[in-house]
Amino acid sequence: MIKVVAACIVALLPWLAAARADEPAPQPVIAGAARKVVKLYGAGGLRGLEAYQSGIIVSATGQILTVASTVLDSDQLDCVLDDGRRYEARLVGIDPRRELAVLQIEAEDLPWFALQEVPAAVPPGTRVVALSNMFGVAAGNERVTAQRGVVAAVVPLEARRGAAEAPFRGAVYVLDCTTNNPGSPGGALVDARGRLLGMLGKELRSTAAGIWLNYALPAAELSAGSQAILTGDVATAAAAGITPFDPRFLGAILVPDLLDRTPPFVESVDPGSAAARAELAADDLVIAVGGRSVTTRAGVEQALGGLAEGDPVKLTVIRRGMLVELDLGPRPRGLRP
Amino acid sequence: MNAAVCQVASVLAATAVMLGAASRGRSAVAAGVDPTVLAAEARRVETIRQASATAVAIFAGAEGGGAGVLVSPDGYALTNFHVVQPAGVAMTCGLADGRLYDAVLVGLDPTGDVALVKLLGRDDFPFATLADSDAVEVGDWCFAAGNPFLLATDLVPSISAGIVSGTHRYQFPAGTILEYTDCIQTDAAINPGNSGGGLFDAAGRLIGVNGRASFEKRGRVNVGAGYAISANQLRNFLGCLRAGLLVDHATLGATVTSAVDGRVVVSDILDTSDAWRRGLRYDDEIVSLAGRPVRTVNAFKNILGTLPAGWQVPLVYRRDGRREEVLVRLAGVHAPAELARIVAGGSDGPQAEPAPPPDGRPPPAGRPPQKPPSRPEPEPALPDAVRGLYEARPGFANYHFNVIERDRVAKTLVTAPGAGQRGAWVFTGTLAAGGEFRIELSDTSATIDLPTGTSTLDATGELDASPEPPGSGGMLAALVLWRRLATEGPAAVGRTIYRGTAPRDPRTIDPTGGDLVDVLETAAAGVEARFAVDAQGGIVGIDLWTAADEDPCEIRFTGRRDDDPTMPLRMDVHRGPEPFGTFVVERVERTGGDR
Numbered sequence: 010m011i012k013v014v015a016a017c018i019v020a021l022l023p024w025l026a027a028a029r030a031d032e033p034a035p036q037p038v039i040a041g042a043a044r045k046v047v048k049l050y051g052a053g054g055l056r057g058l059e060a061y062q063s064g065i066i067v068s069a070t071g072q073i074l075t076v077a078s079t080v081l082d083s084d085q086l087d088c089v090l091d092d093g094r095r096y097e098a099r100l101v102g103i104d105p106r107r108e109l110a111v112l113q114i115e116a117e118d119l120p121w122f123a124l125q126e127v128p129a130a131v132p133p134g135t136r137v138v139a140l141s142n143m144f145g146v147a148a149g150n151e152r153v154t155a156q157r158g159v160v161a162a163v164v165p166l167e168a169r170r171g172a173a174e175a176p177f178r179g180a181v182y183v184l185d186c187t188t189n190n191p192g193s194p195g196g197a198l199v200d201a202r203g204r205l206l207g208m209l210g211k212e213l214r215s216t217a218a219g220i221w222l223n224y225a226l227p228a229a230e231l232s233a234g235s236q237a238i239l240t241g242d243v244a245t246a247a248a249a250g251i252t253p254f255d256p257r258f259l260g261a262i263l264v265p266d267l268l269d270r271t272p273p274f275v276e277s278v279d280p281g282s283a284a285a286r287a288e289l290a291a292d293d294l295v296i297a298v299g300g301r302s303v304t305t306r307a308g309v310e311q312a313l314g315g316l317a318e319g320d321p322v323k324l325t326v327i328r329r330g331m332l333v334e335l336d337l338g339p340r341p342r343g344l345r346p
Numbered sequence: 347m348n349a350a351v352c353q354v355a356s357v358l359a360a361t362a363v364m365l366g367a368a369s370r371g372r373s374a375v376a377a378g379v380d381p382t383v384l385a386a387e388a389r390r391v392e393t394i395r396q397a398s399a400t401a402v403a404i405f406a407g408a409e410g411g412g413a414g415v416l417v418s419p420d421g422y423a424l425t426n427f428h429v430v431q432p433a434g435v436a437m438t439c440g441l442a443d444g445r446l447y448d449a450v451l452v453g454l455d456p457t458g459d460v461a462l463v464k465l466l467g468r469d470d471f472p473f474a475t476l477a478d479s480d481a482v483e484v485g486d487w488c489f490a491a492g493n494p495f496l497l498a499t500d501l502v503p504s505i506s507a508g509i510v511s512g513t514h515r516y517q518f519p520a521g522t523i524l525e526y527t528d529c530i531q532t533d534a535a536i537n538p539g540n541s542g543g544g545l546f547d548a549a550g551r552l553i554g555v556n557g558r559a560s561f562e563k564r565g566r567v568n569v570g571a572g573y574a575i576s577a578n579q580l581r582n583f584l585g586c587l588r589a590g591l592l593v594d595h596a597t598l599g600a601t602v603t604s605a606v607d608g609r610v611v612v613s614d615i616l617d618t619s620d621a622w623r624r625g626l627r628y629d630d631e632i633v634s635l636a637g638r639p640v641r642t643v644n645a646f647k648n649i650l651g652t653l654p655a656g657w658q659v660p661l662v663y664r665r666d667g668r669r670e671e672v673l674v675r676l677a678g679v680h681a682p683a684e685l686a687r688i689v690a691g692g693s694d695g696p697q698a699e700p701a702p703p704p705d706g707r708p709p710p711a712g713r714p715p716q717k718p719p720s721r722p723e724p725e726p727a728l729p730d731a732v733r734g735l736y737e738a739r740p741g742f743a744n745y746h747f748n749v750i751e752r753d754r755v756a757k758t759l760v761t762a763p764g765a766g767q768r769g770a771w772v773f774t775g776t777l778a779a780g781g782e783f784r785i786e787l788s789d790t791s792a793t794i795d796l797p798t799g800t801s802t803l804d805a806t807g808e809l810d811a812s813p814e815p816p817g818s819g820g821m822l823a824a825l826v827l828w829r830r831l832a833t834e835g836p837a838a839v840g841r842t843i844y845r846g847t848a849p850r851d852p853r854t855i856d857p858t859g860g861d862l863v864d865v866l867e868t869a870a871a872g873v874e875a876r877f878a879v880d881a882q883g884g885i886v887g888i889d890l891w892t893a894a895d896e897d898p899c900e901i902r903f904t905g906r907r908d909d910d911p912t913m914p915l916r917m918d919v920h921r922g923p924e925p926f927g928t929f930v931v932e933r934v935e936r937t938g939g940d941r
Contacts, residue, residue, distance in 0.1 A: 035509070036485035043484070093608065093641065138485075144560040144571055146515055146531065149604075149642040154511045155484050156533040156570050186533075187570030190562055 032201045039138055039155045042203040044091040044120045046153050046196060047073055048142045049098065049112075052083035058319050058339075063141040063153065063196035064088065064112065065208065066121040067235060071096070073112040074124075074235050075195035076211050077103045079320045081110055082299060088114050093150030102238035105315065106176050107226060108211060109234040122197065122205040124235055127228030130180070131206055135160040139188045139225075141196025141209050153196065158186020158223075160206075168213035168222055170317045175213050182207050182225045189213075189221040198225040207231065253310035259322060259337050260284035263295075263306050271306040275326070283322070287335040290328065297325035316340045393550040394489065394505055399472040400552075401491040401503035401543060402465070403440040404449075406433035413492035413503065413543030414439065414463065415552060416473040421447075421465035422588065424580060425542030426557045427454055430461045431691070435744065436732040439465055440501035441472075448731035453587030454743040456688045457525060457595040457679060458651065459557050460575060461542075462587035464747075466731060474544055477551035478858040479576035482530060486510045490534045490556050490572070492543025503543065508534030510553075516644040516651075517558060517573055527651020529573045530554045536572025545574040553577050579652040581859040585847025586654050590747035592685050593846075594655040596676035602632055602646050610640050612663075618895055624672040624923060626663055633662040633669065637855050655679065656845065656876075658852040672923060673852055682741050689743070751844040755864045756836045758883035759912075769937040771829055778928035785822075785929075787829045792822040796927075810872035810892040819899030819921035820873065824890040827868065827875050832885075832912070840870025848878060850886055851902075884912045897922025910934055 045066045053060030064075035073088060075081075081100055088098040096114035103110045139156045147153045162183040168175040182198065188209045196209040207225035215222055226234075236242075256263060260282020264274045273295040278284045296302060298312035300323065316322065322337040402414035402423045412429035416422070423439070430437065435451045453462040465471060482488075488510055491503040498504060512531035532545060536559045545554040554574025562569050586593040599619025605611045609631045615622055632640045635649045636659040653659060655678035662671045680688075728736060739745035770788035777783055781797030792803040794815050801815035803822040813820035827839055836842035847862035849855045863886050866877045874894075878886040884906060889898040900922075905915025913934045919926040 034485075036483040039485040040483075095608075144562075146512060146517070146560070146571065148516075148644055151514070151642070151644065152484060152512060154531060154571065155509065156511055157509045187568070190560070190569055190571070 035138070035157075035201070038199075038201065038203040039140070040152070041120075042138070042197060042199045042205075043140050043152050043155065045122050046091065046140045046142075048089040048145075048147060048153065049073075049075060049080060049195065050087040050089070051080040051085070052321070053080055059145070059191040061142065061145045061192050062194045063143075063192060063209070065195070065197045065205070066090075066119050067111075067124050067231075069117065069119050069121050071114040071116040071119060072101075072121075072235075073098060073114060074208065074231060075110050075112060076208065077105065077108045077110040078194060078211055079317070081112075082321065082323075086112065088112065089149065090116075090119070091150070091152060102241070104234040104238050107230055107234040108175070108177060109208075109226070109231065109238065111235055111238045124205075124228070124232040127232055128200070128204055128206065130163060130227050130229065131160060131182075131200065133160050133162050135206070136201055137182075137184065137186065137206060138199050138201075139184065139186050139193070139196060139209060140199065141188065141190075141193040143188070143190040143193040143196070145192045156186050156188065158184050158188075161185040163227075166210075166213075166222075166224065167216045168224075169216050170211060170213050174216065175211075177226070177230075179230060180227065181210065182227060184223040184225060186223055188223045188225070205231075253307070254313035254316070254340070255310060256284070256313060258341055259313075261289055261337075263309065270304065273303060273306045273309045283337045283341075287324075287337045289324065289326070289335055289337070293326035293328050293333070295324055295326050296332075299323050300325075313340065390548075393546075393548070394491075396472070397474065397489070397491050397544065397546045397550045398442045398503050398505065400474040401442060401493075403493045403498045403501050403503065404429055404433070404463075404542060405438045405440070406430065410539075411493065411496055412539055412541040413556075415491070415542075415544035415555065416441075416465070416471050417476065417552070417584075418473050419471050420469050421449075421467075421471050422452065423449070423463050423465055424544075424555050424584075424587075425461050425463060426555065427456050427459045427461045427689075428557070429542040430454075430463060431689070435736050436729045437463065439463070440498070441465075442502045444501050446501075448729065450732040450735045451744055452747045453590050453593060454689060455583050455587060455593040455595070456685060458575060458579065458583065458593075459526065460555065460580065460583060460587065460593075461743075462584070464735075466735075474546070474550075474552040476577040476581050476859075477547055477553045479530060479553045479578045480857050482510055482513055482547065482553050482576075484510050484513060487548040488530075488532055488534055488545055488553060490532070490536060490540055490543060490545050490574075492536075492540035492556060494535070494537035494539040496539050504540075506535040506540075508532050511571065514645070514648055515573060516648050525651065526558050526573050526575060528576050528579055528648035529558075530576055532556075532572050532574065533570050534572065535568040536574075537568050538566050540572070555580060576652070578857050578859070581862075582652055582657075583654055583846075585862060585864070586845070588747065589751050589844045589846045590742050590744040591846065592682070592689060592741055592743050594678035594680050594682075594685055596650055596653045596655045596657065597679045598626075598635070598650065598661070598674065599677055600626060602640075602643055604643055605631075608641075610643055610646055619677065620675040621661065623897065624661070624674050625670060626661070626672075626674075627665070629665075631664040633664050635659060635661055637857075650676075654846065654848075657848050659855060660853055686740065748844050751864075752836055752842060752866065755844060755866055755879055756831065756842075758881065759832045759879055759885075760835050760883075768833055772935040772937065773929070773931050773933070774935075775930045775932035778930060783927075783929055785825065787825055792826045794822055808872040809870070813892050813899065817921065817924075818919055818926045819897060820890045820892050821899050821901065821919050821926065823871075823873055823892070824875060824888040824899055824901055827870065827873070827890070828877060828885060828888055831866070831868070831877060832883075836866065836868070839868045842866055842868040842870075845876065850878070850880070882911065885914065897924075899926075907931075907934060910936075 047064045049064050050061050062080045064073045067074045086098040088096045098112040101111040142153045160182045166181045193209045194211045198207040207227045210224050260279035261284040262276045264276045275293040303309050319339045322340050324335045400416045405411040414423040414425035439449045447465040449463045449465045489507040511533050515529045515531045517526035536556050540556045544552050547553050556574045558573040560571040600615035602610050603613040612630045638649050640646045658675045661674045737745040773785040784795040786793045803814045805826045809823035814822045845865040845867045850861040850863045863878045863880045875890040885903050888901045891898045900920040902918045903914035907913045917929040
């Protein structure tokens with residue numbers, strides 16, 4: 010702790026002075042980097058579950074990297090560039106371990122952050138600028154918010170959202186900069202020269218202290234994550250250590266898990282439950298949760314565990330040979346078995 | 347547990363050592379530190395010291411308080427409406443010199459969340475200078491001086507530093523908080539109690555007044571986004587605030603929306619608005635307003651929010667590829683009674699909406715009514731310190747200050763060289779369109795000779811009976827009132843009030859306020875008129891209405907005569923957008939000459 014605080018004090022000294030002689034003026038650096046940050050609008054709109062976040066452009070031809078969140082659970086995903094141009098974005102893929110997502114917009118000649126050339130991890134004390142559409146204050150061609158700060162620590166992430174542990178356990182930048190705000194996730198963390206250092210993470214709380222974490226996923230993880238998504242080599246959710254969520258907390262009782270790969274048939278539905286209100290019925294076969302296909306009972310629990318408390322629970326079931334979409338409403342707090 | 351305590355103690359000890367070293371002399375720390383860093387630090391310390399001297403701690407009794415910032419040596423200080431509202435008309439303010447000062451409320455802008463107060467007892471207060479906030483860039487250093495959590499028990503302000511995070515932000519009215527347009531966003535910590543305090547740039551110039559922050563799950567503490575009302579907006583309203591007015595914000599009388607192709611187009615317009623009379627219609631694209639480009643709906647609201655009601659500004663719109671440039675007069679957003687109700691805090695229950703136009707269309711969206719916290723009912727007796735400095739009157743926050751400003755402007759008119767003479771005024775010269783003219787103004791009558799004929803007005807009766815000369819909308823009446831104002835003072839011209847300031851030439855609005863002139867408003871003899879007067883008592887313009895909701899007669903005066911400096915070289919007369927004539931004044935005679 011002393012080290013962290015001392016690092017902060019040392020790090021703040023240059024901030025107290027004018028910009029160092031060998032560093033460019035901050036205004037053009039911020040303006041240049043902000044052009045590579047986009048505003049994303051998708052699903053949500055409830056308190057604590059905003060329908061907007063940020064993203065960064067990672068190719069001249071419209072690849073967008075952002076955090077995987079419920080905002081992306083929408084068939085209409087809008088991406089607004091720094092100059093106000095608006096595009097519909099298509100979800101390319103998700104890295105569930107790093108909770109990253111790659112989107113595609115049909116645009117060319119965009120300014121972009123080169124993930125191939127990211128600097129090595131920077132030490133605590135590094136001065137940074139966070140660029141994001143926090144609180145959604147920037148609309149249309151308005152520039153995203155710039156905040157100054159310092160890397161306070163580089164430590165493994167031990168955090169949770171709702172009942173679930175955050176799946177990523179690698180080192181992240183903990184920031185002396187209040188970035189844990191609605192709309193910030195997916196924003197860019199850059200250094201004094203405008204180079205990409207990381208991506209502002211989802212709204213998470215420390216498992217140790219319960220405080221909201223201001224953190225960013227380091228650029229090397231962004232690079233690896235987007236690579237994994239684009240090559241289809243994503244780690245499975247099970248490997249990421251997600252806590253399974255029993256659908257009985259939604260009022261859905263599946264057939265007993267007797268086999269290795271028990272198919273997720275519904276055995277019964279509790280009257281008055283979320284499942285009953287959504288008209289889930291006995292003998293329905295669950296084939297997808299939130300659009301991701303599932304084949305086993307364990308897979309359903311895993312997929313539900315991947316949702317955060319409050320995330321919408323959407324099931325796709327087969328009933329008498331027909332596909333039926335059901336919306337069970339927000340996922341309740343998970344009760345640990 | 348012990349370990350944690352121990353660690354904190356160690357950190358404190360280390361900090362104490364550092365501070366101790368600093369206080370013993372820079373040399374101890376200086377070893378190994380780049381001298382430019384030390385010089386920059388010393389500059390910043392000095393800048394903050396100077397800014398701190400202008401910071402005001404405002405105490406509003408049990409209801410809390412906030413901050414303010416002095417902007418003139420005679421004690422005028424800007425703050426937030428929501429800071430002074432619980433205090434009423436009298437309050438106690440503290441400065442960093444450790445002294446307490448009595449202060450009196452001067453003007454209120456409830457929509458913009460701005461208030462002007464005057465600290466009493468000195469004419470040499472330290473004060474901040476308003477910067478050009480349009481020149482502020484994202485990434486600029488800035489710092490806030492204020493009274494967060496009311497910690498300044500020694501009256502020395504708290505300073506929080508940061509950068510400019512965003513410019514030209516639009517913040518919707520939310521709950522009890524007021525609309526913030528065109529504001530500056532900063533990551534310098536803005537907490538409850540910072541409200542009303544200054545946001546300064548690295549050179550210590552005032553770029554805004556802090557008043558709002560985004561709060562989220564952590565409760566009412568800063569989470570990295572505070573908002574300041576921009577200096578340029580404050581400058582536009584400062585004249586109206588000094589006028590002791592209950593200031594209103596402006597509406598174009600039209601609402602706009604984003605078209606699919608991104609253009610900002612008119613979605614609704616009142617047919618009683620000036621914009622309608624100037625030709626603006628549904629689906630017209632708004633290109634610019636007040637000289638600033640409009641590319642988003644937020645930009646439109648931002649520009650409008652910086653302008654006081656009553657100003658005339660240029661509007662550029664496009665229809666079928668054709669570009670039109672007109673001057674429009676901005677109306678007030680609120681009915682006067684509505685503003686008064688907001689200030690009184692009596693906005694419980696449903697708010698009255700503006701009356702819908704006759705054809706049943708919804709009114710253009712003004713600002714939704716605010717709902718500030720209610721304040722205690724019966725007004726306590728005025729403290730001795732402000733007795734004689736407050737006068738209640740509908741439409742005013744403090745009418746006392748209107749009288750002061752009105753008399754100041756009237757005095758420049760009356761005491762200007764050559765003014766104040768009771769004899770007739772005779773103007774002769776040529777019309778730009780050809781031919782000669784002669785105008786004679788006296789106490790009893792006004793006559794104009796034009797190539798098209800002669801018109802006469804009885805200056806002793808109602809001035810709206812026949813707006814002479816025909817087609818001018820009342821040019822003679824306007825000149826008669828001007829002469830009366832300049833020779834006899836405001837008392838002779840019916841009800842005259844000070845309206846604040848407005849741009850000398852609305853076609854070229856200077857965002858840094860370089861060319862604002864004083865405006866007197868008078869209602870007399872059946873007409874209503876506004877006189878724009880420069881600091882030397884020279885007349886700049888007259889607008890005269892013989893009927894509400896009709897185009898006024900507009901006279902614009904340019905040039906100054908060497909022999910009679912308050913008299914113009916040229917008068918341009920319009921009825922709305924229609925030119926009536928350009929009068930090139932060759933000679934001005936003032937007969938009689940007895941003062």
